Amino acid sequence: MKVKPTFLLAILLLSNFIYAQDQADDKGDSLVIRSIFDEALMNGESYSHLNYLCKKIGMRITGSQAAEDAVVWSKSVVKEYGVDSVYVQSVEAEHWVRGDKELVAISDEGILPLHACALGGSVGTDGVLEADVVEVSGIEELKAYGVGELEGKIVLLNEPMDKKMINTFNAYGACVSQRYSGASEAAKRGAVAVLVRSLTTLTDVFPHTGSMGYENGVTRIPAAALATQDADVLHRYIDSLGTVKVIMNLNCYTSDRVVNTYNLIAEVKGSEHPDQIIVFGAHIDSWDKGEGAHDDGAGVVQCMEVLRLFNKMGLKPKNTIRMVLYMNEENGNRGGKTYAENAKAIDENHICAIESDRGGFSPRGFSIDGTDSQQIALANFHEILEPYGLHYFKKGYGGVDIGPLKREENRVNENLFLLGLYPDSQRYFDYHHSADDVFENVNQRELELGGASMAAMLYLVDKYWYLFSE
Amino acid sequence: MKVKPTFLLAILLLSNFIYAQDQADDKGDSLVIRSIFDEALMNGESYSHLNYLCKKIGMRITGSQAAEDAVVWSKSVVKEYGVDSVYVQSVEAEHWVRGDKELVAISDEGILPLHACALGGSVGTDGVLEADVVEVSGIEELKAYGVGELEGKIVLLNEPMDKKMINTFNAYGACVSQRYSGASEAAKRGAVAVLVRSLTTLTDVFPHTGSMGYENGVTRIPAAALATQDADVLHRYIDSLGTVKVIMNLNCYTSDRVVNTYNLIAEVKGSEHPDQIIVFGAHIDSWDKGEGAHDDGAGVVQCMEVLRLFNKMGLKPKNTIRMVLYMNEENGNRGGKTYAENAKAIDENHICAIESDRGGFSPRGFSIDGTDSQQIALANFHEILEPYGLHYFKKGYGGVDIGPLKREENRVNENLFLLGLYPDSQRYFDYHHSADDVFENVNQRELELGGASMAAMLYLVDKYWYLFSE
Structure with a gap:
C-alpha cells in the first residue's frame, strides 16, 4: 500500500520528457485506436475465421493434412487484406x-x-x-x-x-x-x-x-x-x-522421415523504414486433441484480423509489418527457430516481435521482454489503451515462436524487444492441450478485443518505434 | 497518451500524505490479503454453494418457493461461519x-x-x-x-x-x-x-x-x-x-396479494466501532429463466464466502460488518428499499455499502459511488490489490440493492460511499436474464477471485475506514 514517491516521480518526469515531442498527435492516435476497436467489434472477422479453422480444418498437429490446409487457407484469406506479399517459408520438423x-x-x-x-x-x-x-x-x-x-x-x-x-x-x-x-x-x-x-x-x-x-x-x-x-x-x-x-x-x-512444412508470412512494406521489421504472429499448428481453439487458433485469427484492420482503415506503417503464422510451436518450435535463423542469415533488422499465444480471453495488456527503458516506453501507452481494459504493461515473456529471434545467436538488432499479448489467464488451462479446447469455449467479444489490442499495439509501436531504440 | 503532470503529482502527494501514518502495517496487510486469496482459491466454498443454489434450489423469482428456500438455505450455511447474529428481515413485494x-x-x-x-x-x-x-x-x-x-x-x-x-x-x-x-x-x-x-x-x-x-x-x-x-x-x-x-x-x-418475503442478514459486531456498519451484499432472488447463476447467485455465494474467510482467518472487524442477501432486486427492489428505510428509521450509521451484482467473472476492481477524496482513498489500495489483477478503482455505480441507502431520504451518514465489485464485463450479457444463466457458465477460479476480492476490500475498508470520512 506504500506509495513510493521517487519511483512515481521518476516515471512522471520520464514520461513527460519522452512524449513532449508527440503530444500534438495524441488526439489522432486516440481516434485511430478507437476506430480499430470499433471495426473489430462491429465487423470483426476473427470469430468466423476461428469457426472455420476449428470446425472445417480442425486440429492441426505438425505433419497432419489439416496443418497444411490451415496454411493454405490462411494464405488465401490474408492475400485479400491488401498485403504487399504473402508467401510460405519452408520448415523441416520432426513427425x-x-x-x-x-x-x-x-x-x-x-x-x-x-x-x-x-x-x-x-x-x-x-x-x-x-x-x-x-x-x-x-x-x-x-x-x-x-x-x-x-x-x-x-x-x-x-x-x-x-x-x-x-x-x-x-x-x-x-x-x-x-x-x-x-x-x-x-x-x-x-x-x-x-x-x-x-x-x-x-x-x-x-x-x-x-x-x-x-x-x-x-x-x-x-x-x-x-x-x-x-x-x-x-x-x-x-x-x-x-x-x-x-x-x-x-x-x-x-517417424524416421522429417515433415516438410511451412510458416505462412504476409507483409506490408514500411513507408519510411522498409528495412526495419516489426513481426507479429501466432502458431498455426496445434495439438491433436480438441481443435486448438484457444491454443492458438485465437492468436492466428487475431493476427489475420490485424492485417484486415490495417487494410480496412488505410493505415500505412512506417516500418515493415510482417505477420508470421508459425508451424510446429507445440512439438519442436521449428517454425520459430527457422524463421529466426533465416532472419539472421539474411541480416534482417527486426525491431520488435509480438505474439498472441495465451488464448482468446479478455485482454489485459502486454508483457515485454526488453530493457527497463523499453518497459517505460511501453507503459506510456497505458493512458491511451486503458479505456480498452488494457492496464498491464510489465516485464515478462514474449512468446515461444518469437523467442528465437532474440537469442544471442540469431539477434541482428540489439534493441529488439518482444511483446506478448496478456489476456486474463483464469480459464486458459481449463482447455489447454485437451479435447475441450474447442471453438465453443471462445467468446466472440473477448477474441475480438484481443485482435484489436494487437492491432492497436502494432500501430503504436510502429509509429513510436524510436522510443524503444533509445 | 499525454501525461498530465499536475494530476499525477496531486495523486502522488495526496497518497503519500494519507498513508504516512499507516505504512508500518503494510506488510501485515499484504500477508492478510495473500491469505484471503490463498484460502479462497485452495479451500473456497463458493463454487459448491453456487452449484447447490443453482441445481438444488434453482431459479428463485420473488414469490416462488425457491426464493424462500434460498433464504433458509443461506441462513443455515452462514450461521456456521462464526457470525454474531443471523436473521431475516421482512420484505413485502409485488407478486x-x-x-x-x-x-x-x-x-x-x-x-x-x-x-x-x-x-x-x-x-x-x-x-x-x-x-x-x-x-x-x-x-x-x-x-x-x-x-x-x-x-x-x-x-x-x-x-x-x-x-x-x-x-x-x-x-x-x-x-x-x-x-x-x-x-x-x-x-x-x-x-x-x-x-x-x-x-x-x-x-x-x-x-x-x-x-x-x-x-x-x-x-x-x-x-x-x-x-x-x-x-x-x-x-x-x-x-x-x-x-x-x-x-x-x-x-x-x-397478483392482488403481496408476497411476504425476506432479506437474509448476518453480522459480526465491530470491536471498536460497533455502531458503524459496513454492509456488503448481493441479491438472492433471480429471474425465472435459467438458474440466476451469474445474476446474482455468484454475488450471493461470494458474500457468504466473505463471512467464511473472515471467520476462518480470525479477522476481527473494527466496525460491524453485515452481509445482506436482498430479496426482489429484479422486479421491485423491495429488499434494498426495505433495508434502507429500516436503517433510516432506526438511525443506523452505515459508513460503506458494497455489492457484487455484475456476475462471477474475473474481477478487475471496484467502482465507487462517492466523493473525489473517497475515490482517491480507494485508489490507495491499488498497489496492495494489483497482484490479484485488481486495477480498476474509478467512479461508478455501486449496485441496485445498496442504492437506496445513499438516497437523500434514507441516508444517515453523509459520508456513506458505495462500492461495486467490477468484474470483466465481456460475457455478462451473453447470459443475463436468460435460460442460459446457469451454473455451467460460471468459472470456478473467476468466481473465487471475486469473493476473495470482496473480502480483501472489506478488510481494507474496515481497517482504514477513517480515510473515507475525511
Missing part, C-alpha cells in the same frame, strides 16, 4: 504420430481404464506394458530416488498446479518440468514408463497433452498424461492398496 | 407471475413461433392478440410518433446493444429504456403490445427478460422480450413484406 491405440488402465482387479493419452514426443510401449506404480509428488521427489530404485516401475508424477498463483501461467511454469523431463528422470532410476498429472487447475476427465523430451543417452520410456480426476483416483488406489498395477499400450512414435 | 402459456409468433403465413417471453411486470394479453407490427429502432424513434399513430399496432423496439462499448454495462444502460418504458410510450400512441429486442450483444435464441414498468394513467399493454435472432428474423420479414402480423398469448399477471 510425431500418436498412433491408433492408447490404453492406460489400472489392472489390479479387472481393468479400470483411465483418461490418458501419450505426451507429444513419447515413444510407444511396444506392446502392452504392465508394472507397479510408484507415485511421486513431483519432479523433485522423483530426483530424490537413487539409480535403480525405481527398477521396472511406472512412475506417477502427481504434482498439481498451484491454484494460489493468480496468473495461471506461473503455476504452469512451476510444474511443467514433470511433464517435459519426467520420463528421462524416471528412466535414469530404472522406471519403464511415466504417467504425468495433467497440467490444469480443474479436476476433469480430459488428459491434457503437451511436449516432452528425452535426455541424450538415457533410455527412452513412454510418457502419458493422465486426467486430473484419474490421477486423483490412482492416488487413492495407491493409498488404500499400497501397490497398484497399471497397464499401458501406446502406439505413438516419431 | 408477478409468468403464467403457463407464452406464445409470440408471426402469423402471416401459417404460424412461425418466435423465441420470446413476457417481460417481468407485464400484463397478459387476455386471450390471443393479433396485430400488425411496426418496427422502431429504439425508444427515441417510438417517441417521434404522435398520439394515435400506432393505433392497434404491436411495436417492435429493435435497438441493439452497442457492441462498440468496451464495458457492456454501458451498452446495456444506453438502451435499457426500450425495455423498461417501451410499453407505456407505445400505449400512449395507441399500440396494443410491444416486443422488445433482448438486451444481449449475442445473436442468440434466448429471450432475455427483465423488468418493465407502467406509467400511471397510461393503458397497460403487454410487453415481451424477443431473442435477438428472432428480432432479426422479424425485421427481415417486415423489410420484405412491408407489413407483418404477429399473434401473442401471454398469461402473466401481477
Whole structure:
C-alpha cells in the first residue's frame, strides 16, 4: 500500500520528457485506436475465421493434412487484406504420430481404464506394458530416488498446479518440468514408463497433452498424461492398496522421415523504414486433441484480423509489418527457430516481435521482454489503451515462436524487444492441450478485443518505434 | 497518451500524505490479503454453494418457493461461519407471475413461433392478440410518433446493444429504456403490445427478460422480450413484406396479494466501532429463466464466502460488518428499499455499502459511488490489490440493492460511499436474464477471485475506514 514517491516521480518526469515531442498527435492516435476497436467489434472477422479453422480444418498437429490446409487457407484469406506479399517459408520438423491405440488402465482387479493419452514426443510401449506404480509428488521427489530404485516401475508424477498463483501461467511454469523431463528422470532410476498429472487447475476427465523430451543417452520410456480426476483416483488406489498395477499400450512414435512444412508470412512494406521489421504472429499448428481453439487458433485469427484492420482503415506503417503464422510451436518450435535463423542469415533488422499465444480471453495488456527503458516506453501507452481494459504493461515473456529471434545467436538488432499479448489467464488451462479446447469455449467479444489490442499495439509501436531504440 | 503532470503529482502527494501514518502495517496487510486469496482459491466454498443454489434450489423469482428456500438455505450455511447474529428481515413485494402459456409468433403465413417471453411486470394479453407490427429502432424513434399513430399496432423496439462499448454495462444502460418504458410510450400512441429486442450483444435464441414498468394513467399493454435472432428474423420479414402480423398469448399477471418475503442478514459486531456498519451484499432472488447463476447467485455465494474467510482467518472487524442477501432486486427492489428505510428509521450509521451484482467473472476492481477524496482513498489500495489483477478503482455505480441507502431520504451518514465489485464485463450479457444463466457458465477460479476480492476490500475498508470520512 506504500506509495513510493521517487519511483512515481521518476516515471512522471520520464514520461513527460519522452512524449513532449508527440503530444500534438495524441488526439489522432486516440481516434485511430478507437476506430480499430470499433471495426473489430462491429465487423470483426476473427470469430468466423476461428469457426472455420476449428470446425472445417480442425486440429492441426505438425505433419497432419489439416496443418497444411490451415496454411493454405490462411494464405488465401490474408492475400485479400491488401498485403504487399504473402508467401510460405519452408520448415523441416520432426513427425510425431500418436498412433491408433492408447490404453492406460489400472489392472489390479479387472481393468479400470483411465483418461490418458501419450505426451507429444513419447515413444510407444511396444506392446502392452504392465508394472507397479510408484507415485511421486513431483519432479523433485522423483530426483530424490537413487539409480535403480525405481527398477521396472511406472512412475506417477502427481504434482498439481498451484491454484494460489493468480496468473495461471506461473503455476504452469512451476510444474511443467514433470511433464517435459519426467520420463528421462524416471528412466535414469530404472522406471519403464511415466504417467504425468495433467497440467490444469480443474479436476476433469480430459488428459491434457503437451511436449516432452528425452535426455541424450538415457533410455527412452513412454510418457502419458493422465486426467486430473484419474490421477486423483490412482492416488487413492495407491493409498488404500499400497501397490497398484497399471497397464499401458501406446502406439505413438516419431517417424524416421522429417515433415516438410511451412510458416505462412504476409507483409506490408514500411513507408519510411522498409528495412526495419516489426513481426507479429501466432502458431498455426496445434495439438491433436480438441481443435486448438484457444491454443492458438485465437492468436492466428487475431493476427489475420490485424492485417484486415490495417487494410480496412488505410493505415500505412512506417516500418515493415510482417505477420508470421508459425508451424510446429507445440512439438519442436521449428517454425520459430527457422524463421529466426533465416532472419539472421539474411541480416534482417527486426525491431520488435509480438505474439498472441495465451488464448482468446479478455485482454489485459502486454508483457515485454526488453530493457527497463523499453518497459517505460511501453507503459506510456497505458493512458491511451486503458479505456480498452488494457492496464498491464510489465516485464515478462514474449512468446515461444518469437523467442528465437532474440537469442544471442540469431539477434541482428540489439534493441529488439518482444511483446506478448496478456489476456486474463483464469480459464486458459481449463482447455489447454485437451479435447475441450474447442471453438465453443471462445467468446466472440473477448477474441475480438484481443485482435484489436494487437492491432492497436502494432500501430503504436510502429509509429513510436524510436522510443524503444533509445 | 499525454501525461498530465499536475494530476499525477496531486495523486502522488495526496497518497503519500494519507498513508504516512499507516505504512508500518503494510506488510501485515499484504500477508492478510495473500491469505484471503490463498484460502479462497485452495479451500473456497463458493463454487459448491453456487452449484447447490443453482441445481438444488434453482431459479428463485420473488414469490416462488425457491426464493424462500434460498433464504433458509443461506441462513443455515452462514450461521456456521462464526457470525454474531443471523436473521431475516421482512420484505413485502409485488407478486408477478409468468403464467403457463407464452406464445409470440408471426402469423402471416401459417404460424412461425418466435423465441420470446413476457417481460417481468407485464400484463397478459387476455386471450390471443393479433396485430400488425411496426418496427422502431429504439425508444427515441417510438417517441417521434404522435398520439394515435400506432393505433392497434404491436411495436417492435429493435435497438441493439452497442457492441462498440468496451464495458457492456454501458451498452446495456444506453438502451435499457426500450425495455423498461417501451410499453407505456407505445400505449400512449395507441399500440396494443410491444416486443422488445433482448438486451444481449449475442445473436442468440434466448429471450432475455427483465423488468418493465407502467406509467400511471397510461393503458397497460403487454410487453415481451424477443431473442435477438428472432428480432432479426422479424425485421427481415417486415423489410420484405412491408407489413407483418404477429399473434401473442401471454398469461402473466401481477397478483392482488403481496408476497411476504425476506432479506437474509448476518453480522459480526465491530470491536471498536460497533455502531458503524459496513454492509456488503448481493441479491438472492433471480429471474425465472435459467438458474440466476451469474445474476446474482455468484454475488450471493461470494458474500457468504466473505463471512467464511473472515471467520476462518480470525479477522476481527473494527466496525460491524453485515452481509445482506436482498430479496426482489429484479422486479421491485423491495429488499434494498426495505433495508434502507429500516436503517433510516432506526438511525443506523452505515459508513460503506458494497455489492457484487455484475456476475462471477474475473474481477478487475471496484467502482465507487462517492466523493473525489473517497475515490482517491480507494485508489490507495491499488498497489496492495494489483497482484490479484485488481486495477480498476474509478467512479461508478455501486449496485441496485445498496442504492437506496445513499438516497437523500434514507441516508444517515453523509459520508456513506458505495462500492461495486467490477468484474470483466465481456460475457455478462451473453447470459443475463436468460435460460442460459446457469451454473455451467460460471468459472470456478473467476468466481473465487471475486469473493476473495470482496473480502480483501472489506478488510481494507474496515481497517482504514477513517480515510473515507475525511
